[in-house]
Amino acid sequence: MKAAALLLLCLLSTAALALEPGERLAPWTLLDQFDAPYTLNDETQILLVARDMDGAKLVNAALEGKPKGYLEQRQAVFLADVSRMPRIIATLFALPKMRDYNYRILLDRDARIAPRYPAAEGKVLWLQLKDGQLVQQQTFTSAEPLRQALEQQGSAN
Template identity: 65%
Template sequence: MRYLSVLLLSLLPLLAQAVEVGERLAPWTLLDQFDQAYSLDDQTRTLLVARGMDGAKLVKEALQDRPKGYLEARHTVFVADIQRMPALIAKMFAIPAMRDYNYRVLLDRDARVATRYAGAEDKVLWLQLDNGRLVAQQEYATAAALREALEKAPH
């Protein structure tokens, strides 16, 4: 019985509805590393989602040496799924370190946003939006490829 319960719980993420091209993304609001709220709106053109630490590191490397406001100028927001990070580590070390970043990190502490968008744990998911609708999606496995895509993004 215990085995069956574990199996069913492990399959739950597969049952989540993945957003399809042409669909409007459901609204959400998250706090950033400064506890400032951000709500997804129709002005957002690109949504970057890191579902694990490896993806977040790719974003950090891709944005290294980029000026403050770089993502905002491209109407891009970055969501980091930190729900698996122990709360004490997040509060004492990780989030204070993020305050030194020159970009905004929207923190998905309860996995209520990042899990809406299917993607690999070790990659960065790029969702291209037009007035809140998904028009394309792609995953990036290297910081160089992500940086190149960001450079080409309209601003």
């Protein structure tokens, strides 16, 4: 009986976190790898969310060789949950490497924002937005489909 109650509780909590089309995303502000603030706003059309290093590597691979401003041209932002990374590793190794990337990475250092979005481990969650509302969402498990989706978004703008 306890197992059934626990399973039901887990299912209900997962359903409560699920985003529905038409739902407005609450605005938030995070710092990027250069400590510059970014606030989610109605201009954002794509929110990419990676909850772990494997997901972030997918985004990096998809953006490899792309010019500076590539995401901005698509009104896209990349949110990386780095809360599980030890601070010393982040400070000495990860952040200096991130500063070499030619795209902006919004860093959720305290897991305040990323848990709002149902991104799975090792994957990238793509939230398509219009005027701050969710239009659709999809998940990417490899870099090439993500790269193609970003290219299509560029031709649509």
